[in-house]
Structures are given as structure tokens and as C-alpha cells.
Amino acid sequence: MVWERLILHVDMDAFYASVEQRDAPELRGLPVVVGGAGPRGVVAAASYEARTFGIRSAMPGAEARRRCPGLVFIKPRLARYREVSEQVFALFHQLTPLVQGLSLDEAFLDLSADPAARRDPAATAAALKRDIVATTGLTASIGVAANKLVAKIASDLEKPDGLTLVIPGSEQSILDPLPISRLWGVGPQTESRLKRLGLNTFREVRTAPETVLSQVFGRNHPRMRERAAGIDTRPVEPRSEDRSISAEETFAVDLAQGAALDDELARLCGTVAKRLRKAELVAGTLALKLRDPSFRTCSRQRSASPPADDTAVLLQLARALLTRWFEEQPGTRLRLLGVAARDLRPADQMDLFGADGGGDRVADAVRERFGDAAIGSARGLRGKRYDGDPSDP
DSSP states (O other), X not given: OOOSOOEEEEEETTHHHHHHHHHOGGGTTSOEEEXXXXXXXXXXXXXXXXXXXXXXXXXXXXXXXXXXXXOEEEOOOHHHHHHHHHHHHHHHHHHOSOEEEEETTEEEEEOTTOHHHHHOHHHHHHHHHHHHHHHHSOOEEEEEESSHHHHHHHHTTTOSSOEEEOOTTOHHHHHTXXXXXXXTTOOHHHHHHHHHTTOOBHHHHHTSOHHHHHHHHGGGHHHXXXXXXXXXXXXXXXXXXXXXXXXXXXXXXEEOSSHHHHHHHHHHHHHHHHHHHHTTEEEEEEEEEEEOTTOOEEEEXXXXXXXXXXXXXXXXXXXXXXXXXXXXXXXXXXXXXXXXEEEEEEOOOOOTTSTTTHHHHHHHHHHHHHOXXXXXXXXXXGTOOOSSOTTOO
């Protein structure tokens, strides 16, 4: 079998929840959810024991508790998850420099240049799974295929702790019977529209008339037909996990324009700015995510010129965007607010005490050595921490 391209998609199994169950053995075997336990909390991750009750990520916490009264809620520990993620990604980079992270627990690996891997892809993937268990105590599911699209679909077919190999030329036989919900680009609303047209499987989308597909996908219908056929030429792109760095908060009480909301905005900008500096990146665009009490979600963005990683610069842009939004939506309250840094690029080498966020870098260095409490802002005396990752212990 000739593998011109060899792509692995690695997906850690119920990552956040699995880390919690590993670190606290008394949680093993219990239905565990990582997320907010409050009345407006959201499930970030669910253990496989919780999933048997139909609990999934992004489900409201109240609904999850209704489905499973004995559910165990765990507050997210993002710093801990990043630590474990770094261990996993280090294993990836031992195999290839072509690693495209999609999140802390998910990545593509391009092993096309590895003759040994191409001779026996299944053995290579199995060895990686063993290394992940040995290093972290956690399991991963891996899909092996000739392109990213099929590899990602394959990794989900035998979860948890699965390994699915799709030999080149066999894509159609494996994909054709799958439900259309597994196709990239098909969400719940699109799935409903497809089903109303009698398109329930990959095969039915792959063979549907152009006039039918265009009703759902418009001008993008040729690309969706290709996806249903397992055709994908996209390369594995290292560092694509840094295309955006974001932070968001769902409020216990809807917030109106004012000091409380501004404090939340400042905290989120500080978190994003710190993550940018840690990744040695600057943002060319600052975006806001806004959700009102009716769950209507919209976004606003503005360019940063020059690109920045400085809290004050990001906050200035964010305040302008938020003010403009309230002018368009007078009297509206916010249920959720998010800040995202986009159009990322490597940071230039800058003087620690110079412009462009030098003060923030000094603060980062002090906090790194002495802890978050070692330094703060005058505004922080009111009880709000301006800069830093709220998930840090």
C-alpha cells in the first residue's frame, strides 16, 4: 500500500474530565462534568460515564443536572490542562515538526516524510497511543488517513481509546454510510435542512443533484460534495492553534453598560494579553463576542495598528467596540462577553522596559517568580484582578 500522504488526527478522550479523574482517583467511574455548577453554568467537558446520560459539552449545567442528579461538577483548571497538553504535544513533536494543534487536546500530525511510519501506519499510531498513556495516564483516539478530513472523522469512529485506519482508496466505503452530522461544516440547523431534502448520509450528499445541494450550501456546494467524498488537499499547518487567543465569561446576572461590565472587560483583556505574551505573539485584530439575554450572539472587531500584546492597548480597542455596540443596542444587557485576539504573528524582539507592553512583561516576570499576588494595579485594589489567567491556581 502506497501512502503518498500520511495524516494522523489525535483526539484525547474526554480530556478535561479525564485529567480530573486521573488526579482524583475517587472520581473514577463517576459521572463527572467540568464546567460551571451555577444556574447559568455550561458543561465544558463530560466524562464517558456522564455521556451515558446524554450529557455533552456546551449543554447548560441545569439540564445536565436534571439528566443526572448525581452528577459531579468540577471547576475548570485550565492551567492544569495546559500542563498535561504540553506533555502530549511534546510526544507529537518527537514524531514530526508538522503538528497542527486544534485545541489543547486535539491535533493533526503529518508523517508523510517518515518512511517507517508509511510502511506501518497502524503500528506508529499504536506506539503513540502507548506513549501517551505512559506519559500522562490518559487515553487518546487516533484516526489515520491520507488527508485531514478523513483522519478527523476516523478518530471519532471508535472512541474512546480507538484507532481507526482508513487505507487510501477505501474512503468511500467507510464514509458513505455515515450520518451526515459527522461531516465538517454541518451543524444542527444544516443537518435538519439536509434531512428535509432526504439527505441523511455521506453517500446521499455525495450523489445528490447540484440543484438540491445548492439549496443548502449555496455556492459552497461543490466543496461540500468533495467533503462527502472524502476529498481534502489542505496541508497540516503548524501553529494554526494560535490563529486566535480568547477568553470569555458567562455572567451569573445579565450586565448592563457600566463599571461592573467594564471591570469584566478589563479582566478578559488582561487574560488574553498575558496569553499572547506567553506565546510570544501579537494580535493584529481584537474581537468581541457578545450574547444578550435572548441568546442572540454577535461579534465586533477592530484592527490593532501596530499589532499589540499590551493589556492597555487591547482594552482601549475593546472599550471602543463595546461602546459602539451599546450605541447600536441601547438598553441591552449582556449574558456573555468574550475577547479574542486574531490575526496573530510572532512578536518582535522588544526592550523589556521599552514601549509595546514592556510594563506588562515586567509584571509577567514578577508574577511568574513570586505569584499573582506579588503585583497588581490600583484598580485591582477593588478586588478585581486585572491581568493574569483566572484559571491559575
